Amino acid sequence: MLRLFVLYTALSLTANAAAAADLGALKSGDMRKLVVYEQPLATPELPFVDETGAEHRLTEFRGKVVLLNLWATWCAPCRVEMPGLDALQGELGGADFQVVTLATGRNPQPKIAKFFEEAGVTRLPRFQDERQTLSRAMGVMGLPVSVLIDRDGHEVARLIGEADWNGPAARAVIGALIAD
Template sequence: MLRFLVLYLALSLGANAAAAADLEALKAGEMRKLVVFEEPLPTPELPFVDETGAERSLTEFRGKVVVLNFWATWCAPCREEMPSLDRLQAEMGGEAFEVVTLATGRNPLPKIQKFFEEAGVTRLPMFKDEKQSIARAMGIAGLPVTVIIDAEGREVARLIGGAEWDAPEAKAILQAVIDG
């Protein structure tokens, strides 16, 4: 049994470096800004709230690749980027993939609703990290920041700043993470 565990660990460590190299090879266009981690990082199991005020957690999304977007209603680049995240969710969202948007800091629900309405966003959740606990735990210093989380709940890549998340190069990277 121990032998299989050691073999599995060795294979998984090699696979992580290979997977990182595969993602690096796919970086083009705006995705050149994407930082790919050779070793995936753990994500915090801290709570955030949904539009009803119910507590939620990133652990709910285990088993799916997640694009976790940190944003705020006052953030101009967030306003530009959000429609592409909405289109990405429409195209790729499902059993294997989900876009999770997390309004960080003071973002009252009416302002989030108005932001989504003005931006034409209809498919994304209105989650809030009001106390910025997740943002702080993940070292989010500015907005927008988008984190790619693998199906095991680990951060595999991060992009600081806005991007067109439904562009072919972004979808290619995400599909590679989904395919493992």
């Protein structure tokens, strides 16, 4: 609990609208909720698994801008935003950008697969953080939470709650990070 308090205190003290590729100037629409950090935060190097049980870490995505979306199968706002995340990955995903979806908590793979099928999601990874090790280390208290990570693996911004990640405001923010 103390770690969460320290993390949230650090987040609130380092938030600055003029940081990280001037993302603050791009905050409009749903992106008004985006907290941009003056000093990027290190991301934890804790493992999570894919649908086969193979272990992964965020370090695998170094060199790319990452939109890490922490979600759950029972989360109604997650269901609303997931198709937009899938479309964003389909259009921007590649050598420079990756949407990484991470189901946190008790979300068995069959439920994740069913959720993706019902939502029409076909381009996103089915990563899982069942014991919430990574999400706790990142101070995630509710869902969904979306974290923007720069090419060096540092958290540069965070948005708590649902957002239209395939909309023009989000694309402007992500485009600025990719161009940086």
